[in-house]
Amino acid sequence: xxxxxxxxxxxxxxxxxxxxxxxxxxxxxxxxxxxxxxxxxxxxxxxxxxxxxxxxxxxxxxxxxxxxxxxxxxxxxxxxxxxxxxxxxxxxxxxxxxxxxxxxxxxxxxxxxxxxxxxxxxxxxxxxxxxxxxxxxxxxxxxxxxxxxxxxxxxxxxxxxxxxxxxxxxxxxxxxxxx
Amino acid sequence: xxxxxxxxxxxxxxxxxxxxxxxxxxxxxxxxxxxxxxxxxxxxxxxxxxxxxxxxxxxxxxxxxxxxxxxxxxxxxxxxxxxxxxxxxxxxxxxxxxxxxxxxxxxxxxxxxxxxxxxxxxxxxxxxxxxxxxxxxxxxxxxxxxxxxxxxxxxxxxxxxxxxxxxxxxxxxxxxxxxxxxxxxxxxxxxxxxxxxxxxxxxxxxxxxxxxxxxxxxxxxxxxxxxxxxxxxxxxxxxxxxxxxxxxxxxxxxx
Numbered sequence: 001x002x003x004x005x006x007x008x009x010x011x012x013x014x015x016x017x018x019x020x021x022x023x024x025x026x027x028x029x030x031x032x033x034x035x036x037x038x039x040x041x042x043x044x045x046x047x048x049x050x051x052x053x054x055x056x057x058x059x060x061x062x063x064x065x066x067x068x069x070x071x072x073x074x075x076x077x078x079x080x081x082x083x084x085x086x087x088x089x090x091x092x093x094x095x096x097x098x099x100x101x102x103x104x105x106x107x108x109x110x111x112x113x114x115x116x117x118x119x120x121x122x123x124x125x126x127x128x129x130x131x132x133x134x135x136x137x138x139x140x141x142x143x144x145x146x147x148x149x150x151x152x153x154x155x156x157x158x159x160x161x162x163x164x165x166x167x168x169x170x171x172x173x174x175x176x177x178x179x
Numbered sequence: 180x181x182x183x184x185x186x187x188x189x190x191x192x193x194x195x196x197x198x199x200x201x202x203x204x205x206x207x208x209x210x211x212x213x214x215x216x217x218x219x220x221x222x223x224x225x226x227x228x229x230x231x232x233x234x235x236x237x238x239x240x241x242x243x244x245x246x247x248x249x250x251x252x253x254x255x256x257x258x259x260x261x262x263x264x265x266x267x268x269x270x271x272x273x274x275x276x277x278x279x280x281x282x283x284x285x286x287x288x289x290x291x292x293x294x295x296x297x298x299x300x301x302x303x304x305x306x307x308x309x310x311x312x313x314x315x316x317x318x319x320x321x322x323x324x325x326x327x328x329x330x331x332x333x334x335x336x337x338x339x340x341x342x343x344x345x346x347x348x349x350x351x352x353x354x355x356x357x358x359x360x361x362x363x364x365x366x367x368x369x370x371x372x373x374x375x376x377x378x379x380x381x382x383x384x385x386x387x388x389x390x391x392x393x394x395x396x397x398x399x400x401x402x403x404x405x406x407x408x409x410x411x412x413x414x415x416x417x418x419x420x421x422x423x424x425x426x427x428x429x430x431x432x433x434x
Contacts (some may be wrong), residue, residue, distance in 0.1 A: 120299065124361060174301070
């Protein structure tokens with residue numbers, strides 16, 4: 001008496017198909033994520049280097065991100081702010097000429113947001129800046145980044161972990177951060 | 180894990196009447212029905228402030244309207260002597276809230292401000308809380324509503340636009356409370372002062388029938404008005420201990 005292996009495995013056929021479909025969906029999802037999401041370090045319209053500005057020249061973060069200490073958003077500087085210096089400084093560099101083009105055509109630079117929180121999160125920069133949390137705690141060592149990269153996961157676990165560590169008042173209440 | 184442990188140790192404390200007195204604030208409201216004219220300005224203000232959808236005629240007829248505050252009407256008597264009375268009804272922010280014990284995922288809970296809060300992210304839409312609520316002030320999003328241009332421009336950025344499948348209700352304009360706390364901290368104040376916050380309905384009320392404040396503070400207008408002889412709470416027999424005290428209407432026939 002012989003047993004056909006093919007017949008014996010036949011019972012597992014639906015399970016095998018289900019696993020196959022799940023695997024294919026997983027891979028498709030991963031590919032879609034890689035293709036359609038900008039990743040942690042997207043290419044910006046201008047190759048602005050924080051190494052030069054924040055690193056070499058030690059310009060304070062809040063010289064450009066002026067709202068950080070008094071508003072919920074830190075603020076991306078206006079083109080006017082850039083032109084304040086770059087009318088005279090390094091005007092021959094190709095990246096600065098891109099900036100000048102934006103200035104002359106009176107257009108805002110379409111920066112790509114790297115640290116993008118979900119809409120249901122209330123994150124006031126001012127509370128954190130006034131509590132003397134260094135910008136680098138969340139944004140990484142920005143002064144060494146030629147292109148801004150997101151180093152923090154920006155997950156709820158990561159937020160609450162820090163709140164618990166620093167024993168923030170009401171730091172674990174849902175409505176402190178959610179809206 | 181610590182949260183679950185806290186839950187078990189604090190359970191008896193949370194269920195004790197009066198436990199809310201130890202909270203930072205105990206936000207409450209006094210609605211003077213003698214001043215209320217039923218103009219529904221509060222309803223409009225709430226709709227604008229909290230991104231409430233306009234559900235349309237068909238869904239209104241299916242009882243799927245979403246209005247965090249509404250004017251309830253009651254007719255009494257026969258035609259020549261028919262009498263209309265009305266009462267603004269909104270979430271009572273009960274200190275012994277029936278909805279809170281019902282939620283299987285703790286999406287509704289009491290926070291340190293004495294508010295009965297709803298977390299949209301955690302809500303899975305069982306609608307149990309709406310069944311348990313004796314005041315019928317919880318609303319379920321049966322659909323994801325959209326706003327026609329240019330109306331989406333007037334959405335409040337401080338309030339989430341709820342998607343379908345979540346429960347929602349009056350928050351006592353928690354975004355204004357949070358903003359006021361932020362400003363207080365900017366000024367170096369630990370606590371909020373009387374008058375720092377006004378929910379949209381109280382702000383819009385032309386007759387100042389709605390007064391909002393901290394019931395923990397004995398000097399606040401709310402605490403003083405709540406002890407008025409006309410004061411009562413709705414469905415008192417259910418022992419929900421609401422945060423909203425109504426002041427009875429003074430009728431000609433009762434004087």
